Amino acid sequence: MxxxxxxxxxxxxxxxxxxxxxxxxxxxxxxxxxxxxxxxxxxxxxxxxxxxxxxxxxxxxxxxxxxxxxxxxxxxxxxxxxxxxxxxxxxxxxxxxxxxxxxxxxxxxxxxxxxxxxxxxxxxxxxxxxxxxxxxxxxxxxxxxxxxxxxxxxxxxxxxxxxxxxxxxxxxxxxxxxxxxxxxxxxxxxxxxxxxxxxxxxxxxxxVVYPAPKRVSLDAAVGILRGFLAAASGGDRLLAVSSALSAVLGRRFGLYAEVRRGNITAADASTGLSADLECVSQAGETVLVVEVKDRDVTITHVRSKMADIREKQVSEIFFVAQQGIAASDRQAVLEHVAREFVGGHNVYITDVLTLAATALSLLGEPGRREFVREVGCQLDVYRSDIVHRRAWSDLLGSL
Known part of the structure; x- marks a missing residue:
């Protein structure tokens, strides 16, 4: 079928x-x-x-x-x-x-x-x-x-x-x-x-019913993420994973009170967000933003997105990419990041699996269990395609 x-x-x-x-x-x-x-x-x-x-x-x-x-x-x-x-x-x-x-x-x-x-x-x-x-x-x-x-x-x-x-x-x-x-x-x-x-x-x-594994090792968590993100989804799977990771980090370490996001098909301007994710404090201040890229990050993308972010005076900016920085643009991107630092903006660019491996090790096993549940919540709440929800369920069932 x-x-x-x-x-x-x-x-x-x-x-x-x-x-x-x-x-x-x-x-x-x-x-x-x-x-x-x-x-x-x-x-x-x-x-x-x-x-x-x-x-x-x-x-x-x-x-x-x-x-x-x-x-x-x-x-x-x-x-x-x-x-x-x-x-x-x-x-x-x-x-x-x-x-x-x-x-x-x-x-x-x-x-x-x-x-x-x-x-x-x-x-x-x-x-x-x-x-x-x-x-x-x-x-x-x-x-x-x-x-x-x-x-x-x-x-x-x-x-x-x-x-x-x-x-x-x-x-x-x-x-x-x-x-x-x-x-x-x-x-x-x-x-x-x-x-x-x-x-x-x-x-x-x-x-979709998502299995709740009793144990989630770091290798297992990164492994199912790798399998989940390998399939094309127009960025939907990557956004769900990035949002879930941001939400769990915020809750576990008290970094911010809320993660705001829109649907994958919504432009940032239409949602009022300066990036794909905004991490907001209890007082309503945007602590950091996360821009998600389902391919690699180019200099054009960094320049255009930073112009939007400057207007909101956010100093901490993450670019989470499926494949990191485009090889042909690497030098230009790094030089631009250095200039943004002088202007008061800390820009971090990483591929999602590297970020996830580091974050999930810091979160420990309870945090990893919370994370895999949160991915399912993100897929459901934002009505991701049934194919993506089912794929996550199947991967959890394999743990």
Whole structure:
């Protein structure tokens, strides 16, 4: 499966009656298993579109590909308080793209007629697995098509009377009805893409569970940082690590009362900050600032940032870079730092792993445990991409 993750707050889930009694078995027609090739093709289609959505989301803001009432209906279905409804669009639309002859409104092969098929098998073998891999973003149901809301032959107005949530049932009817009526693979793909975009947006709200290691050695802490920062993130991971380290140092040694930061996508000017991080005393004075650079530091970057910092009369400035000073600019940067010292500014430039190794040794093991927890807090509070949050969780689990 492409990208995925574990999440922020749990979203409210609807309470539904589940199958399990002998009477249920009599009322529910036995599933007729969908052909293996249908399941395999549906899985490939879902994974492919999901991968595209995830890649687009990391590069820019997701742009809706539908509009108007149809867009609102897709959103209502994917975010429905009726848990089973959330599985319907990914299941029915992936199956329709895998086999255009299917009636995407059909839930049970026993319905009969043109295009009838067993959607339950596709749901269980494709979408439930997708949901589990992505930290139960749809609700974690092991058999969504066995729950009462979907124990009907098809998604249509005929069965609205058997639904408690008639509004969201109508939304499902509208979307699947439009897809079936159009009979266009391109349109079906567009609707499925929109549905998966809504799933991705749900994903951003889900809380990732971060393991709490009992012991954290210095080598282990630096090792997981090295692994975490090795992946490209547009500076998001580095900012979270730098912010966490600054926060723990401030608390443990009483250096300042608060660390202020913005989201990775926010320009410093828009947040009112003079750098990526401002460390502020109890009296509101900026004690030091930290500028984070996910590549190496160049003379151009130092000059432009120092112009902003001078206005706030901050004397202690850290440049924390992924790779230190650019080799071609090293002499110019060091000369500029010397001039800034004469002007009353102490400028420190270091790579993040060197800084972390020194700081984490001074903090000791209790401080290291606090630090690894704080990284997770930073990733959650500032809504870092689920891929980054999940990566940190996995690394903590390896300790």
């Amino acid at each position: 492409a990208a995925g993750g574990r999440f922020g707050q749990e979203l409210p889930l609807g309470q539904e009656a589940a199958c399990g009694s002998p009477l249920d078995e009599l009322l529910m027609p036995p599933a007729r298993h969908a052909p293996a090739d249908l399941v395999a093709q549906a899985r490939g289609i879902l994974e492919g579109i999901w991968k595209d959505v995830c890649e687009e989301a990391r590069g820019t803001t997701l742009l809706d590909c539908l509009e108007g009432a149809l867009l609102q209906s897709v959103r209502a279905a994917v975010n429905s308080p009726t848990k089973s409804y959330r599985y319907v669009l990914p299941t029915q639309l992936a199956a329709k793209l895998a086999d255009a002859s299917l009636d995407c409104r059909c839930l049970q092969a026993a319905r009969g007629g043109k295009g009838a098929f067993d959607a339950r098998t596709v749901a269980h073998e494709v979408v439930v697995a997708f949901d589990q891999f992505n930290n139960s973003v749809l609700g974690g149901s092991p058999e969504p098509y066995v729950n009462n809301p979907l124990r009907v032959p098809e998604v249509s107005a005929r069965f609205a009377g058997q639904q408690k949530n008639k509004k969201d049932w109508a939304a499902l009817c509208e979307v699947l009805g439009a897809v079936q009526e159009r009979g266009s693979a391109d349109f079906t793909r567009t609707v499925l893409r929109q549905a998966l975009m809504e799933v991705y947006r749900r994903l951003a709200q889900v809380h």
